[in-house]
Amino acid sequence: xxxxxxxxxxxxxxxxxxxxxxxxxxxxxxxxxxxxxxxxxxxxxxxxxxxxxxxxxxxxxxxxxxxxxxxxxxxxxxxxxxxxxxxxxxxxxxxxxxxxxxxxxxxxxxxxxxxxxxxxxxxxxxxxxxxxxxxxxxxxxxxxxxxxxxxxxxxxxxxxxxxxxxxxxxxxxxxxxxxxxxxxxxxxxxxxxxxxxxxxxxxxxxxxxxxxxxxxxxxxxxxxxxxxxxxxxxxxxxxxxxxxxxxxxxxxxxxxxxxxxxxxxx
Amino acid sequence: xxxxxxxxxxxxxxxxxxxxxxxxxxxxxxxxxxxxxxxxxxxxxxxxxxxxxxxxxxxxxxxxxxxxxxxxxxxxxxxxxxxxxxxxxxxxxxxxxxxxxxxxxxxxxxxxxxxxxxxxxxxxxxxxxxxxxxxxxxxxxxxxxxxxxxxxxxxxxxxxxxxxxxxxxxxxxxxxxxxxxxxxxxxxxxxxxxxxxxxxxxxxxxxxxxxxxxxxxxxxxxxxxxxxxxxxxxxxxxxxxxxxxxxxxxxx
Numbered sequence: 406x407x408x409x410x411x412x413x414x415x416x417x418x419x420x421x422x423x424x425x426x427x428x429x430x431x432x433x434x435x436x437x438x439x440x441x442x443x444x445x446x447x448x449x450x451x452x453x454x455x456x457x458x459x460x461x462x463x464x465x466x467x468x469x470x471x472x473x474x475x476x477x478x479x480x481x482x483x484x485x486x487x488x489x490x491x492x493x494x495x496x497x498x499x500x501x502x503x504x505x506x507x508x509x510x511x512x513x514x515x516x517x518x519x520x521x522x523x524x525x526x527x528x529x530x531x532x533x534x535x536x537x538x539x540x541x542x543x544x545x546x547x548x549x550x551x552x553x554x555x556x557x558x559x560x561x562x563x564x565x566x567x568x569x570x571x572x573x574x575x576x577x578x579x580x581x582x583x584x585x586x587x588x589x590x591x592x593x594x595x596x597x598x599x600x601x602x603x604x605x606x607x608x609x610x611x612x613x614x615x616x617x618x619x620x621x622x623x624x625x626x627x628x629x630x631x632x633x634x635x636x637x638x639x640x641x642x643x644x645x646x647x648x649x650x651x652x653x654x655x656x657x658x659x660x661x662x663x664x665x666x667x668x669x670x671x
Numbered sequence: 672x673x674x675x676x677x678x679x680x681x682x683x684x685x686x687x688x689x690x691x692x693x694x695x696x697x698x699x700x701x702x703x704x705x706x707x708x709x710x711x712x713x714x715x716x717x718x719x720x721x722x723x724x725x726x727x728x729x730x731x732x733x734x735x736x737x738x739x740x741x742x743x744x745x746x747x748x749x750x751x752x753x754x755x756x757x758x759x760x761x762x763x764x765x766x767x768x769x770x771x772x773x774x775x776x777x778x779x780x781x782x783x784x785x786x787x788x789x790x791x792x793x794x795x796x797x798x799x800x801x802x803x804x805x806x807x808x809x810x811x812x813x814x815x816x817x818x819x820x821x822x823x824x825x826x827x828x829x830x831x832x833x834x835x836x837x838x839x840x841x842x843x844x845x846x847x848x849x850x851x852x853x854x855x856x857x858x859x860x861x862x863x864x865x866x867x868x869x870x871x872x873x874x875x876x877x878x879x880x881x882x883x884x885x886x887x888x889x890x891x892x893x894x895x896x897x898x899x900x901x902x903x904x905x906x907x908x909x910x911x912x913x914x915x916x917x918x919x920x921x922x923x
Contacts, residue, residue, distance in 0.1 A: 561767050564753060567726050571744040571819075572767070615758055619793065624758040 421644065423538045424530040424597075428636035430545035431593050432654065436610030436632020438552055438590055440625050441559050441583060443611045453502035454584070455591045455607065456510075457483035459600030462525035463513035472525075472532075473540065476600065477592035483509060484588070528599035528651035530640060541593055548586045555579045560621060597636070598651035609658040610635060616665035631661055676736060677702045677817065677867050678723070683731035685715070685722050692718045693729075694891045700884070702736070703847045705840070705868045707882035707898070709875070711911050714889045716871040717747055720821055723869070743815035747822065747871075751802050755795035761805060762790040769812045782808040782838060803835045811842055816865065822872045840881045843868050878902070 458476035465475030483505050490501045517525060524532070562569035562576045569576055587607070594603045614627030639654030646653075678700040685693040692715045700706045708716050722729040724744060754764075765775040772790075779789060782804040789801070797805060810818055820839065846866035872878065878885050878898045885902065887893040887910050894901045 557763075557767060560757065560759065563757065564764075565746050565749055567721070567724070567746050568744060568749070570726055571724055571742055618758045619791075620760045621758060621763045 420531065420533070421640075423535060424533040424650075425637065425640055427533050427538045427541040428530070428597055428640050428650075428654070429633050430541045431590065431597055432606065432610075432636025433629045433633040434545045434549050435590050435594055435606040436614070436635075437549060437625060437629040438583075438587055439607035439609075439611040439632070440614065440628035441552070441556065442587070442607055443615065453499070453506055454480055454484065454587055455594075455603035456502075456506045456600070458591050458595050458603055459506075459525060460509035460513040461592075462595050462600040463517040463522070466521055466525055467517055471536070472595050473537070473592050476595040477588065479509060480588050480592060484584075523649075524599070525595075526599045526601050527649050528595060528597050528602075530597055530643065530650040533596055537596055544589055544593060548589060551582060552586055555582060556625060557621070559583060598654055602651055602655050605655045605658065606632065606635075609655065609662050613658070613662040613665040616662075616669040631658065635661060675702050676700065677704075677740070678736070678869075679732070679734045680723070681732040681734075683719075683722060683729055683733065685718055685727065685729045687718065687727070692890070693722070693888075696731075696888070696892050698886050698892060698895050700867060700869065703865045703867055704884055705843055705882045706870065707878045707885045708869065708871045708888055709873065709878055709885050709910070710888040711873055714910075716873075716888055717821055719888065720819055720869070720871060724819060737816075740817050741813065741815045743810035743813070743818040745806055745810045745818075745820045749806060751795045751797070751799070753795075754793060757795075759793060760791050761794055761797075764794055764805075765809060765812060768809065774812065778808045778812045779805065781842075784808070800835075804838065807835065807838055807842070811866075814846075817867045817869060820868060820870045822870065822874070822877075836877055836881055839868065839870070842866065843881075875902070875907075 457480045459479075461475035461477065461479030462472045463475075464479070465472040486505050487498065487501045490496070490505075491498055494501070513525065514522065523529070558569065558574045558579055561572065562574060562579065566576055591603045591607075594606055598606055610631035611624075611628040613631050614624050618624040618627050635658035636654050638657045640650050642648070642653045642657065643650035676699050680699070681697050683693055683696040684691065696719070708719060710716050718727070721727045723733060724742070725733075761779075762772070762775065765778075769775055769778075776787070776790065779785075784801060784804050789797070789805070794802060794805060810820070818839075843866055870877070870882070879902075882898055884896060885898045886895045887902075887906060889910055893910055894906045
């Protein structure tokens with residue numbers, strides 16, 4: 406056993422430090438990515454993708470492999486099914502996503518005993534290990550750098566897709582890069598907040614940041630910072646109150662959002 | 672001086688959703704023209720723009736005089752409401768195209784937006800007139816050789832439109848030195864790349880007021896040439912269906 410560090414009255418151990426580092430990276434980058442999802446176009450696709458992580462998490466728990474890979478697997482499979490159904494049926498993508506998601510959740514509960522479902526649903530940071538942290542830090546930095554590079558182009562495409570194309574921006578390519586980034590970050594998130602709450606980590610920090618900011622740079626940086634603050638505070642509250650960390654992270658973010666309403670102009 | 676066309680369109684056909692929008696259209700645009708595409712709503716004007724810009728598939732031939740002409744584009748539906756959805760400042764909007772603050776400021780100034788506070792405002796928070804000025808500045812920053820301007824049919828009153836078009840006209844004259852191409856030597860000494868404007872409108876006043884050439888479009892080409900020569904009552908009736916009251920307006 407390593408000697409325990411005492412930092413005020415919060416007990417710190419290696420596992421705790423690992424989960425804190427993981428949460429800082431995932432929370433911050435989820436917030437940052439989420440700031441691009443606030444535009445309608447992306448929210449439609451990116452949001453439901455998060456829900457597809459749940460059956461994957463259930464499978465991982467059942468067969469005892471890393472939740473990240475389970476979540477990643479079902480998101481990708483779900484996305485392919487949705488894509489295929491869309492081509493076949495021409496139904497609205499929201500309806501198809503709902504269908505695939507509901508089917509996936511139903512299946513998860515059939516295969517996973519309810520008593521074990523908690524971790525899949527709301528996450529469990531005490532299960533975070535060194536591998537998870539390394540994965541979160543490395544993937545997080547890569548995703549951040551990639552999205553930072555395409556950020557302003559995505560925003561211009563949101564202003565006007567035609568305008569972006571005339572400026573030589575390959576909108577389809579960037580959308581795909583963005584969706585892949587979202588998929589990866591959502592799969593990472595499952596460890597912390599579970600399969601049900603992944604979308605909240607993308608959307609809430611950005612919504613709060615929107616209320617504080619007038620410019621793009623304030624907005625994107627704000628989303629990142631609020632994501633980090635929510636993750637850190639949520640995990641500290643977990644240590645103090647001994648309640649599940651995932652919901653506490655999301656509730657902290659929601660609280661920050663409520664506070665941001667005071668600052669909202671008009 | 673033979674090769675002074677910037678754009679040649681030959682037998683262009685565009686189909687959207689199984690419907691033929693543009694039929695067998697051929698025309699040419701010379702360098703430095705203020706070229707108007709005139710036609711009623713639904714005549715295929717915006718579709719023609721999109722085909723020229725390579726945004727939609729088409730059949731036929733569209734050739735530019737250089738491989739990658741520098742293009743400025745103002746789409747029809749760029750509205751203030753769109754910008755209100757996004758936290759973005761005018762400065763950041765210009766940064767998509769130009770990194771130098773000084774150049775951005777100069778451009779805004781020449782569109783009549785001299786207040787330095789404009790840079791920090793959101794495009795959605797500008798007045799309607801300021802917004803249009805800003806858009807023109809945005810489309811012209813980086814010295815495009817061709818400007819595509821799709822007339823916003825909603826959201827500007829006539830007074831506003833008048834300023835916008837005279838502003839476009841001002842830029843066009845500045846960039847081309849004289850109403851039409853200046854001698855090459857003059858152009859080079861002043862570092863003028865020349866500006867060709869392609870403008871979509873349904874407003875005859877704009878055509879008479881500013882354009883050097885007009886293409887009347889209603890699915891097919893109905894006429895083309897200098898507006899005062901070709902816009903006869905017969906053509907206008909064919910174009911708009913009913914009689915048009917204000918033909919051959921003597922303007923300015």
